[in-house]
Each structure stands twice: as structure tokens, then as C-alpha cells.
Amino acid sequence: MKIIRLMVVKDMSFDQIDLEESFGINSREKKVIYQRIRRTLHIGIVNLATMCIDYPDNEMLLDYANNLFEYQNIHVEMQHQNGKELERGQISLQHFFDGLLQESYRVKRDSNNELW
Numbered sequence: 001m002k003i004i005r006l007m008v009v010k011d012m013s014f015d016q017i018d019l020e021e022s023f024g025i026n027s028r029e030k031k032v033i034y035q036r037i038r039r040t041l042h043i044g045i046v047n048l049a050t051m052c053i054d055y056p057d058n059e060m061l062l063d064y065a066n067n068l069f070e071y072q073n074i075h076v077e078m079q080h081q082n083g084k085e086l087e088r089g090q091i092s093l094q095h096f097f098d099g100l101l102q103e104s105y106r107v108k109r110d111s112n113n114e115l116w
Contacts (some may be wrong), residue, residue, distance in 0.1 A: 024033035
């Protein structure tokens with residue numbers, strides 16, 4: 001949450017953020033944080049792939065799959081779950097966080113256009 005908040009506030013992409021400076025951590029702590037995020041995102045990609053298998057025509061799921069994990073990674077994970085692929089979907093922290101940033105802009109834009 002802190003990473004995406006920082007990206008939104010500073011209007012920067014993931015590769016522009018200096019986590020060591022912004023959060024006062026060293027390079028080892030940064031690697032630990034990245035590994036924890038990857039482990040958590042692995043659960044997310046598995047869940048999203050399962051939902052895509054269960055609801056293949058849901059456009060919103062497909063949008064999230066593409067925006068957060070790139071569809072090809074969701075597809076590989078779906079194939080793995082169906083026993084057709086040994087490999088699993090890959091996690092790109094940059095793609096995930098940049099996708100979250102784009103979603104935050106979309107949500108903000110959509111909420112500003114709502115009529116109450």
C-alpha cells in the first residue's frame with residue numbers, strides 16, 4: 001500500500017521510485033520486501049487465473065488480468081491449473097504496480113465523472 005500511495009502522490013512509475021531513499025531501507029531489506037510482494041502476488045495470479053477459468057466471458061476479469069499481470073501470464077497459469085503446462089505464470093512487480101497506478105487514475109477519473 002505504501003508503494004502505490006507513493007507512486008500516486010508523486011505521479012511516478014514503479015521504476016522511478018527509489019524505495020531505499022523513500023522508506024529509509026537498505027538494499028537487503030528492499031529484496032526482502034520484493035520477495036514478500038512476489039509471494040503475495042503469486043496467490044493473486046492463481047486466484048485471478050481460477051476466476052478466469054470459471055468466468056471466461058467476464059470482461060472485467062480479463063482487463064484486470066492484462067493490466068496487473070499481463071494476460072499471457074494469466075493464460076500460462078490457467079494452463080498450469082488445467083494440467084496442460086508445467087510452468088506457472090510470471091510475476092513482474094513493475095507491470096503490477098504500473099497497472100495499479102493506471103487503475104487508480106481510471107477510478108479517480110470515473111469517480112469525478114459520476115453524477116450523484
